[in-house]
Amino acid sequence: MYVKNKGIFLTIALVLVLASIASLVFRGFNLDTDFAGGMAVTYEINSEFSVSDVEAIANEALGADRSPSSVQRSGNEVIIKFGFDNDLDNDEARSDFAMTKIAAITEGLIAKYGAPVEETPAEEATEETPTEETPAEEAPKTGVVLKSQDIVSPSTGRELARSAVLMSILACIAILLYVTFRFEFTSGVVAVLALVHDVVILLGIYSLLQWSVDTNFIAAVLTVLGYSINNTIVIMDRIRENTRHARKETYGQIANKSIAQTLNRSINTTITTLLTIGMVYILGVPSIQAFSLPIIIGILVGFYSSVFVAGPLWATWRDSGVKKK
């Protein structure tokens, strides 16, 4: 059935890939501070607060003509992101800009929600007198705490993007070479096409939904690159084996049989991987969620491409080669 319905499967894949490319061209990415350069500051606010209030404070702190590019809330934490002024041409100016603005936002928030409990002396004392640790930890959390701050210069993103593209291309070439060496050229090309399918659709989804793209996203895409090839290779391996024993079967029939024989395995492996990375997503802090979500999407897309795209594509190519002869 996989090869018989290849028209449908391959059309779906093609449409998704084209839609993704269209979105990448016309909508582009919502680049996070890692790429675009800028500041991302995380505060923990231990009292009632609303995102709009925080946004108003940030607006005021940044000055009249500027506003944060995003204010996101997760639990009692709030992440404020904003870019550099365009007229800052040297690094020192940018660094000063970042530090003053962050300090201004912190001040504004503290003015509204209160200062944190002074924990520093207690922390230092704990090294000599462990007994003092307990009261410090038990003290109720109050006020505004600056939990993390990232300041990234715009030049970093360009290099990051360049190295990500380089790593992806290298991975594709290396995989193509290996698969060609172990199987044959058609399999290599099909495996890499399936990979490109996975990565393009993953990028497309992020572009279409305008989800923010950061360093973790790159690591995730590269993981998908390495992982989704697994399913394809297992199917190719079965095709290789079945081809050896085949007498009169067409390549389509061989592919069909191979996909069916490995289907249980493809499903089960996908499930076990989703179980673990799914837990990481559900329980993780925001930065690790940003890393696990693309992997989850990539695994699902990769399952589709391995089962419904790679095999049929391979059979079509090989069978057309036979007819010509």
Next chain:
Amino acid sequence: MSRSIVKFAAILLVIAALFYVGLFGFDITDQARVFGILDEDGITQGLDLKGGTVIVYRAQTDNPSEDDMNTVVNMLRTRLDNQGYTEATLTRQGVDKVRVELPDVQDAQRAVETLGSTAELIFAETVAPDPADPNKLIAEKQVMTGKEVKNAIAEYGQTEQGMTKSSYYISLELTDEGRDKFSEATGRLVGQPIYILMDGLILSAPTVQTRIDSNTCVITGEFEPEDAKALAANIKSGQLPFSLEQVEVRTVSATLGEEALGNAVKAGLIGLILVLLFMLIFYRIQGLMADFALLGYIAVVFLILANLHINLTLPGIAGIILSIGMAVDANVVIFERVKEELKLGKTVRSAVDAGFNRALSAVVDSNITTIISALILWFLGTGTIKGFGITLLIGIVVSMLSAIFITKLLLKQTIGMNIKNIWLFGVSKKKPVDELKGGKA
């Protein structure tokens, strides 16, 4: 049969022992210790887990030479040490970047200011305590500054005629202006020291032997080779040929890191339990063996991480958790194959053998393609991506080996125990049992 049970129990004991050592470590002798993942000296936690500040500097020049970059590293090292940031780590990143990691430092602003200030090299006649900072000195009477030094190199040899002992010294090359100032000062100060101050601390205070009127001069002292090189680099860095731009400043509070670590560990545990149950339900006795092998796999990964003292970052932990899900993949491939062979009516023993042999090529090929990606991440990635690449790589290699060897070894013992009920292998008993020939133990 009883031999198989003994062997089986022995393997389980080994896995349990590995797991214990992987967690808590083990002292082989007084000096040698196998580290466990919970040891303080085992894994090093990345800054995103324990909190701290990361600053990445980039040389503002097109092609900085290897020497220049090493000078930058030395200079930053000295400044960090002088300011008491002794736990800081410095790594070169790419061609033109230096990554400074400051564990436990929350005040990014102060760190940036401290590191960002230009290193001030001063040659002084007399010094006085710095009124602003009692640990530092200021030059009361200045001879010259780092600007007048063209180059500084550490050299080895006899520093004075007639002396037989060789030692390390620092050879300075001065600008013409520096030569004039230095010659004037050394002429006046014979027998007195000249203080060489770097950022308010005394680097060296050589006593002037004789008036020096040349473009080169030497600083002698009881230098260790490393000290001499570092000193030369420091003096040179007073006049780096380019300035440094800080391209990234990231601070993570210790509480955020703790929270992240706690959540990740919890996610890992729940994910692990789900995978163990899934395998047990789907593959029954084979699944149980795979579960033991999976625990063995985790133990080995812990041991490797702890004993290579790998810097564990948050994506790195995610990589390990992900690898738990992927680790059973090789087993799934093999077991599905064993099931197929059983359905063909083979005996349990020959089905297991055939399953392992036939699935081997699929397991190896699919893992090698993933290894290729992991290697690329490890070699070309930076920061957290690099950390993720290394854990992914360790995970894949160990899991492949554990699936092929540990699971097979365990399964063979169960066959030795005469378990022939194919339901236990996850195959439904539609066919009458007598159609299947039982294997002999």
